[in-house]
Structure formats: structure tokens, C-alpha cells
Amino acid sequence: MGWSHGCYKLAQVKPTIVLLEDEPDIANLVTHHLEHAGFAVHTCSAGDSVVSWARANSPALFILDVMVPGLSGFDVCRRVREDRTLAKVPIIFLTAKAGESDRVRGLELGADDYISKPFSPRELVARVRAVLRRFEQPVSANITTPDFSLDSDAVTLTVRGKVVDVTATEFRLLHFLASHPGKAFTRDQVLDAVWRDLAFVTPRSVDVYIRRLREKVENDPEDPRYLKTVRGVGYKFEAAP
Secondary structure, X not given: XXXXXXXXXXXXXXXXXXXXXXXXXXXXXXXXHHHHOOOEEEEEOOHXXXXXXXXXXXXXXXXXXXXXXXXXXXXXXXHHHHOOOOOOOXXXXXXXXXXXXHHHHHHHOOOOEEEEOOOXXXXXXXXXXXXXXXXXXXXXXXXXXXXXXXXXXXXXXXXXXXXXXXXXXXXXXXXXXXXXXXXXXXXXXXXXXXXXXXOOOOHHHXXXXXXXXXXXXXXXXXXXXXXXXXXXXXXXXXXXX
């Protein structure tokens, strides 16, 4: 099978992972380990065709390189998060752009994990499984505040009467904090509770997700009503009066 700047399908077994990677050796290595772990892989060597294919095929997860022909991985991530049919699909970056600013940018765009090259294929598979488990593990009670509500069955966030797209990671983080009103948590405690077995995520990631959630639920993200910073500790959820 030849290599092209489009996409080709390697398997029809579910769940399917979309891999955006323009280096054939890396694509083959990732594909081999993911297929051995029980996934199907649909590989794209350029970013332009990823979203249109995904709309038609409902993948379980995206793995995106950043520096690829056509749309960059960052651009693809942005388009996925803006697409109502794909917005909740988890995204992992797998890229040589290893700087802190690149990682923060990826998380701010809505990624669920960020892996730097060079990488361990076994670690990649473990992190794929960990992200998918986070999506499969339901939270229990619904939560309602004067400004927003969390529906645990549908995994939806409604803010002032309007359904707002939210990733599973964002949903679990907001639900966790809102389930413990008034209690301050350190970043490490939040990581343990929300990310669980995903021990590769850094405490800085919590800051990025809190910022994203404030932009979605707060009237004024710069002066938050609900998601409060506790100096020297971490964060807490302030219950409505």
C-alpha cells in the first residue's frame, strides 16, 4: 500500500483511532502497537482530511502530530473542538514540539494529553487506554447551580440555558470540584481524583483546564464566582448562596 498525503484505512475493527502522522516509520510503529493492543488505526499524513473523515466515521480518539503538511495538528484540534459531532472525542498530541508553551497551547485547545517525541510505544498505548477509561467511567449525581448544570447521564454542561461543548476531562474536573463545595484541593489531589491512572499529566495541566472551564461557566472568567483559586493551595468550588 503506497504512502500519500491523504488518508488510508488499515483496519475495520472498533474502536478506531485517527492518527495524524506524516513520518511513515513513526506511523507504522504507532499503528503496530495500537493494533496489537486491540485498536483499529486510520492514518492521515496531512491534516486537511482528518476532520471530514472523522465526521463520517465517528472515531474513538485522535492522536495528532503538530508539524504535518496542510493543517497543523493544532489547527485540527481546534476544528475538532469546534465541531458539534466531534467535540467530545478525546485528543492526544504526539509531537516533537516538546516545549512547555507548546504543551500548554495543546491543552488550551482542548487536548486530553500531550506526549513528546521521542516516546515509548508502550507508554503511548497506556495513555490511550487511560484517556479512554476516563471517558468510560461515569460520574454519579447531577449538579445544578444558578448559572450552570451538569447532566451525568448525558455528560453535558448547560450554561445559562445553553448546552456548551465540554470534553470528558473538563466535565470530570468540574463535577469533582462542584461535588465538594468549599473544600480546597491541591493540584496533585485534583490530578489523583480526575486523571487517576494518568500519572504522566503535570500539575500545570490543572491550571490550563481550570482556565478553560472558567471561560465556559463564569460570567467573568477574570473574577470567577465558582472556580476559585486558593493561594498557596490550589482550587476550590464556591457554592452559590
